[in-house]
Amino acid sequence: MQGGRCPECGLPPDGPGRIVLIDDGTPAEGFPDDPEERCSRCDRPLWCVVQIVYEEEGEGAIADA
Numbered sequence: 001m002q003g004g005r006c007p008e009c010g011l012p013p014d015g016p017g018r019i020v021l022i023d024d025g026t027p028a029e030g031f032p033d034d035p036e037e038r039c040s041r042c043d044r045p046l047w048c049v050v051q052i053v054y055e056e057e058g059e060g061a062i063a064d065a
């Protein structure tokens, strides 16, 4: 299965899952019921959750490690 997409989830072999957003704490439109879901075939996460956090005005990167 090298170089091909998984026939189950359709994701490319080395790409991330489908990107879904949490917009300032609120799941955006199209957000899955189960963002932890994995493909039953290739066992990769189907979703790549990106949290958008709006910084307070002013300077400073907020480290949240």
Ligand SMILES: [Zn+2]
Pocket: 006, 007, 008, 009, 010, 011, 039, 040, 041, 042, 043, 044
């Ligand atoms: Zn798959």
